[in-house]
Amino acid sequence: MGEAVIALIGNPNVGKTTIFNALTGLKQHVGNWPGVTVEKKEGEFEYLGGKFHVIDLPGVYALTAYSLDEKIARDFIVREKPDLVVDIIDASNLQRNLYLTLQLLEIGANVLVVLNKMDLAEEKGIKIDPKELERALGVPVVPMVASKGKGIEELKKAITESLGRKPKPLRYPNFEPYIERLVRVIRLDKRLSEEYNPRWLAIKLLEGDKDVKGVIEGSSERDEIMRGLIDIKKDLQRKYEDLELALADERYALITQTAERAIVAREERMTFSEMLDEVFTHKYLGIPIFIGIMWATFKFTFDVSAPFSDIINWFFGWLGDALGSHIANDALASLLRDGIIAGLGSVLVFLPPIAFLFLAFSWLEDSGYMARAAFVMDRVMHRFGLHGKSVIPMIMGFGCNVPAIMATRTLEDEKDRILTILVNPLMSCPARLPIYSVFAGAFFTGKEGAVITSMYLLGIGLALVIAWLFRKVIFKGEPSYFIMELPPYNRPNWRGILGAAWARTEKFLRKAGTVIFAGVVIVWLLSVTGPSGYLGSEALENGELLAKSWVAALGHALQPLFSPMGWDWKAAVALFFGFIAKEIVVGTLGVLYGVGEEETAVSHAIAASGAFTPETAYAFMAFSLIYVPCVAALAAIKGEAGWKWTLFALVYELILAYLVALAIVGIGGALA
Amino acid sequence: MTPLSFLNEGTRARITRVTGGRSVLAKLMAIGLVPGSELKVIRNQMAGPLIVAVGDTQLALGRGLAMKILVEVE
Numbered sequence: 224m225g226e227a228v229i230a231l232i233g234n235p236n237v238g239k240t241t242i243f244n245a246l247t248g249l250k251q252h253v254g255n256w257p258g259v260t261v262e263k264k265e266g267e268f269e270y271l272g273g274k275f276h277v278i279d280l281p282g283v284y285a286l287t288a289y290s291l292d293e294k295i296a297r298d299f300i301v302r303e304k305p306d307l308v309v310d311i312i313d314a315s316n317l318q319r320n321l322y323l324t325l326q327l328l329e330i331g332a333n334v335l336v337v338l339n340k341m342d343l344a345e346e347k348g349i350k351i352d353p354k355e356l357e358r359a360l361g362v363p364v365v366p367m368v369a370s371k372g373k374g375i376e377e378l379k380k381a382i383t384e385s386l387g388r389k390p391k392p393l394r395y396p397n398f399e400p401y402i403e404r405l406v407r408v409i410r411l412d413k414r415l416s417e418e419y420n421p422r423w424l425a426i427k428l429l430e431g432d433k434d435v436k437g438v439i440e441g442s443s444e445r446d447e448i449m450r451g452l453i454d455i456k457k458d459l460q461r462k463y464e465d466l467e468l469a470l471a472d473e474r475y476a477l478i479t480q481t482a483e484r485a486i487v488a489r490e491e492r493m494t495f496s497e498m499l500d501e502v503f504t505h506k507y508l509g510i511p512i513f514i515g516i517m518w519a520t521f522k523f524t525f526d527v528s529a530p531f532s533d534i535i536n537w538f539f540g541w542l543g544d545a546l547g548s549h550i551a552n553d554a555l556a557s558l559l560r561d562g563i564i565a566g567l568g569s570v571l572v573f574l575p576p577i578a579f580l581f582l583a584f585s586w587l588e589d590s591g592y593m594a595r596a597a598f599v600m601d602r603v604m605h606r607f608g609l610h611g612k613s614v615i616p617m618i619m620g621f622g623c624n625v626p627a628i629m630a631t632r633t634l635e636d637e638k639d640r641i642l643t644i645l646v647n648p649l650m651s652c653p654a655r656l657p658i659y660s661v662f663a664g665a666f667f668t669g670k671e672g673a674v675i676t677s678m679y680l681l682g683i684g685l686a687l688v689i690a691w692l693f694r695k696v697i698f699k700g701e702p703s704y705f706i707m708e709l710p711p712y713n714r715p716n717w718r719g720i721l722g723a724a725w726a727r728t729e730k731f732l733r734k735a736g737t738v739i740f741a742g743v744v745i746v747w748l749l750s751v752t753g754p755s756g757y758l759g760s761e762a763l764e765n766g767e768l769l770a771k772s773w774v775a776a777l778g779h780a781l782q783p784l785f786s787p788m789g790w791d792w793k794a795a796v797a798l799f800f801g802f803i804a805k806e807i808v809v810g811t812l813g814v815l816y817g818v819g820e821e822e823t824a825v826s827h828a829i830a831a832s833g834a835f836t837p838e839t840a841y842a843f844m845a846f847s848l849i850y851v852p853c854v855a856a857l858a859a860i861k862g863e864a865g866w867k868w869t870l871f872a873l874v875y876e877l878i879l880a881y882l883v884a885l886a887i888v889g890i891g892g893a894l895a
Numbered sequence: 896m897t898p899l900s901f902l903n904e905g906t907r908a909r910i911t912r913v914t915g916g917r918s919v920l921a922k923l924m925a926i927g928l929v930p931g932s933e934l935k936v937i938r939n940q941m942a943g944p945l946i947v948a949v950g951d952t953q954l955a956l957g958r959g960l961a962m963k964i965l966v967e968v969e
Contacts, residue, residue, distance in 0.1 A: 285925030318950040319927045347951065467917075471924045472931060482950075497937075500953075506940040598955045602943030611944065611957070705944050705957030706922060 226267070226274040227386055228303070232296060232327070233311030234320055235282035236710040238339045241369040241719050242311060243279045246379070253726075256295050260862050261632070270379045278305065286326040288434050290635045300332050301419065307385055308332040309378075314344040314351055314366070315711065318482045324360065325474055328393040331420030335385045336364045337378060342371070343711060348490040356485035361391045370716045392422055395473045401455050402426060408451035412444040428452050429459070430467055496591075496711040503592065509599035516592070517618060520583045524622075528575035535575070539568030557751060557760030558744075566743030569806050570736045573623075576653050578728045580622035585723040591712040601705050607687040608694025610634055610702045613643040617686065620650025621679075624856040626727045628863055636703035642693055644864050645872050648852035649686040651679050654805035658847045661809050661822055665830035666840040674841070682848055685879070738855045742803030743810070749773040750814060766817040774815075788846070788884050789839040798846065804853040838891030842884040850880035897968065900945065900961035902936045908966035909933050915963040927952060928964065 233239045243251070247266025256263045264279035280299060281292035288294045300308060310327055312320040327334050338353055357364040365381045367374030395402070405425035410416045415424070419438065427435035429452075439448050456466065463469035502508060547560035587593050593615055601611025612634050619627035628647050634640040659678050663671040694702070751762045753772040762768040769775060777799060778792030785795050793815040801808040813819050816828035829835060835843065851857070851873055861869040896911050910930050913920055923929065927949050937953065938946035944957050956964075 285921075287921050287925060289921055316951045319952045322925060322927065349951065467920070468930065471929045475927075475929055475931065496953075500937070500946070504938055504946060594955070598944055598946070601955075601957065605943070605957070611955075701959065704919065704922070704960040705955065706926060706960060707955050708926070709946065709953040709955055711953075 226276040227306040229275050229277045229382060230280055230300060230303075230305040230308045231277060231311065232280045232300075232308060232323070233282060233337075234284050234313065234323060234708075236708070237282070237311045237313040237320065238369045239279065239282060239311050240722070241716060242309075242337065242339070242367070242375075242378070243277065244718065244722065245369060245372065245375045246275075247277055259291060259295070261291060261295055268379070270383060273383060275382065283323065285323060286330070288432070294434075297330075300327070300330055301423075304332075306333065306387075307335055307382060309335050309337055309382065311337045311339050314338045314341045315347050315349060317344075317349075317351065317485065318478055321478045321481055322474065325393065325478065328360070328362070328390065329420075329426055330423045331390060331392065333385065333388050333390050334362045335381060336360065336362055337374075338364055338366045339369050341366050342368045347494055347711075349486055350488040351485050352487045353485075355487065356481070359481040359484045370713075370719075393477075395426075395470075395477070397473055398426075398429070398470065401429065401459055404455055405429070405448075405451060408444075408448050411447055412442045415439075415442050415444070426470070429456070430470055494711065499712050500595070500709070503595045504598055509595075510603075513596050513599050516587070516596075520580070520587070521621065523583055524576055524580040528579045531575035532572050535572050536568065539564055539571070543568075553760050554751070554757060557763070558747070561751075561760065561763055562744045562747035565747070565810075566740045569743055569810065570732075570739045573653065573806065574728070574732065577623050577731050578724065581626070581727040582720065582724040584619060584622070585720045585727070586715055588723070589713055589715055589720050591710045594707060594709050597707065598709065605702060605705070607691045608698070608702060609643060609646075609687075609690050610636070610639040611705045612707065613639065616643055616647060617650050620647045620652060622652065623654075623731050624648050624650065624652050624852050625859045626730050628856060628859040629730065631863060638698040638700070639702050641864050641868055642690055642698055644860055645693065645868065645875075646686040646690045648856055648872065648876060649682045649689065649849065651682045651848055652805070654853065655848055657809045657822060658801075658805065659844055661812070661826045661829065662835075662840045662844050664823065664826040666835065666837040674844075678844055678848055681845060681883075685849065685883075689875075689879070738853070738858070739804040739806060742800065742807055742854070745803070746774070746800050746807055746811060746814075749777070763814050764817050764819070766815065769815060769817070774811075788842050788888050789836070790843060791834045793834065794843060798850070801847060802851050802854065804855070805847065808847060836891075838888050841891065842887040845887055846880045846884040848880075849883055850877055852876070896965040898962045899934075899936075899947070899956070899964040899966050900939070900958050902939060902966065902968065904936055904939050906936045906968060907933065908936070908968045910964055911967050912965040913963060914965065915960075919960070919963065923960075923964070926954060928954070933969075934966075 231239055231243055243264065243266065246268050248268065250268065251264060251266030254263045255261065261281060266277045268275050268277065278299065280296040283293045283296050286293055286297040288297050308327055310324050312324065324334065324336060338351065338356065344351060353364045353366045363381055363385055365374060365378050367378060402422060402425045405428060406421045409421040409424050424435055428439065439445060442448060459466055503512060543560035543564040546564065547556040550556040550559065597611040597614055600614040604611050604613055615633065616627045616630040619630050624647055628644050631640050631643045634643060659675045660671065663674040667674045750769060750772050751758050751760060754776065755771060758768050758772055762772055774796050775792065778796035781795035781799060782792040793812065796815060797808045797811040800811045809822065809825055812829065813825040816825065816832065818824040818828045857869055857873065860872055902908060910928060910932050912930060913923060932949055934947045934949045936945060937948050944955050945961050946953055946955050
């Protein structure tokens with residue numbers, strides 16, 4: 224026998240990832256489910272000579288296949304028929320988690336139940352007897368406290384023992400005769416009853432499940448089955464007004480019975496969670512606390528990461544010079560120093576702030592606060608046509624729009640999701656910060672802080688207004704219903720937090736890294752060459768020489784577009800390269816003004832050049848904020864929403880940026 | 896029968912009816928809110944979403960959704 228295939232499933236926040244990591248250790252890999260961009264995690268472990276292949280299914284509350292995650296999980300269990308499905312249940316929340324368990328049993332999967340968070344249940348005053356639950360459900364139950372590593376060995380043992388078990392069918396007393404009647408008809412198609420569990424097909428047909436109806440459509444006995452279904456439904460309708468509701472009632476009756484049997488004692492306690500919620504979700508305190516926490520998060524991020532960024536900056540500068548001075552060939556030395564090493568440096572310098580920001584966000588998520596943030600902000604978001612859950616990806620946008628756009632997956636409704644994706648690039652990421660500080664330093668001495676803050680606020684304001692507008696014009700209707708579980712507050716599980724933070728940072732590195740790196744190399748290439756051929760590496764420091772390069776040619780071609788705003792060809796070039804990544808804008812200006820990449824030097828050079836006035840500089844900052852996100856963010860939009868919306872985002876942002884910049888210059892001119 | 900959204904904090908109630916489409920119903924069902932289930936209003940600030948406790952679960956519900964859930968106060 225080869226490897227046994229084990230599927231892990233459970234509601235969100237039950238500790239599934241912790242258990243997956245504990246089982247598979249370092250032997251895991253991440254990919255995507257075929258055809259969709261939803262993450263697929265797989266891993267392996269060995270136990271007593273047996274080999275086990277573990278698939279981590281998406282966290283779901285049910286298997287109704289209403290969302291992509293549910294569809295993936297259900298299809299996998301129904302079609303791939305894993306040898307064992309390990310269903311992880313939050314013991315502190317037994318009743319609610321049993322809904323999924325019941326659905327797994329309906330499918331006829333070989334289920335093993337893990338009763339996780341036993342410590343939390345006890346804290347809440349709930350005492351559960353795993354043996355009773357085992358008897359009530361008819362499947363093995365393993366109690367665990369995964370966050371403390373308790374029960375992992377027992378789980379491995381139980382997994383080995385459960386392989387090859389024949390699950391006992393789940394019975395719904397009031398519906399049994401009807402289910403059996405339908406099963407008899409379904410069995411007419413041999414192939415169908417081998418591929419699927421006929422009882423499951425029958426239950427789903429009674430519920431009116433669309434996907435299962437589709438399965439029946441493909442059957443050779445289609446007509447017979449459909450006739451049987453109509454017949455049985457007619458009989459049932461005499462008993463029940465709404466069949467779907469009646470079945471839900473039946474399920475919940477069974478769940479209540481099961482939970483009552485398993486919970487042997489309980490006392491009412493005001494939990495720590497409830498006390499915290501008194502404060503965090505308070506009518507008046509909620510929003511100030513939220514803003515305070517966000518401020519602290521950013522303060523932490525930038526303060527802690529700054530020295531790391533400085534070290535990286537210094538190191539790559541040193542490395543470039545050291546390597547460059549050892550190579551005689553000018554072109555090769557320059558490619559290494561100014562192209563490749565400077566390119567790597569400009570990517571890696573963003574690594575510390577992004578890694579620390581994701582660390583802070585992962586901690587806030589793991590602790591349970593993020594769900595409260597969505598709750599508190601729903602009122603504000605709703606007013607602008609956004610969903611409460613949109614707030615998390617929008618705040619993450621301040622760290623990097625790439626993972627922020629990916630984080631919109633928590634939104635189930637397609638309209639809400641696309642709307643959130645479309646406005647996300649307006650949240651100012653750290654790559655735009657150098658542009659602001661260079662221009663604010665040059666033209667708004669003494670008011671830099673206020674000017675830079677105004678850029679962030681402009682971004683937020685525009686995002687809300689645009690969301691409101693798009694909701695009115697394109698995505699007509701209300702945002703989808705806000706419904707989410709508020710998980711109890713958790714003590715941090717550092718392993719999980721570090722894992723999540725690293726996964727996001729790695730995504731940034733892989734997606735953004737390659738693009739930004741390639742961008743810097745292209746800028747270098749276009750700067751040191753021109754219509755007359757190779758210009759020499761001095762072109763990067765010598766403005767006169769650079770005026771003969773391809774870059775200059777490009778700038779002159781683009782300049783007419785920007786003349787209404789009063790920007791010269793150098794600004795046009797910088798903006799053009801900013802399309803690759805905003806990090807390149809300041810570097811490009813530095814090169815064009817012949818002063819290198821150092822921010823204060825660039826700032827002085829721009830102030831002295833006379834190419835900008837305070838109004839046109841402010842317009843330039845605003846334009847940099849709004850126009851096209853970087854290529855990596857566009858790639859993320861394409862991955863999440865498709866080509867059509869990527870193009871749409873590109874076009875609307877260019878237009879918006881142009882209009883806003885024009886307005887700033889116009890109003891500024893009128894006031895002056 | 897009153898919509899859930901009108902209940903004061905601390906009130907216990909039982910769901911009697913859910914109005915609204917099939918997908919709304921399915922969502923509520925999966926999360927444990929069906930006719931017959933008992934709940935307690937934890938937070939209702941008469942604007943924005945509510946928090947209700949169903950069994951051991953705390954759920955945040957948008958005000959619009961809470962309008963569609965009809966309850967009987969106990």
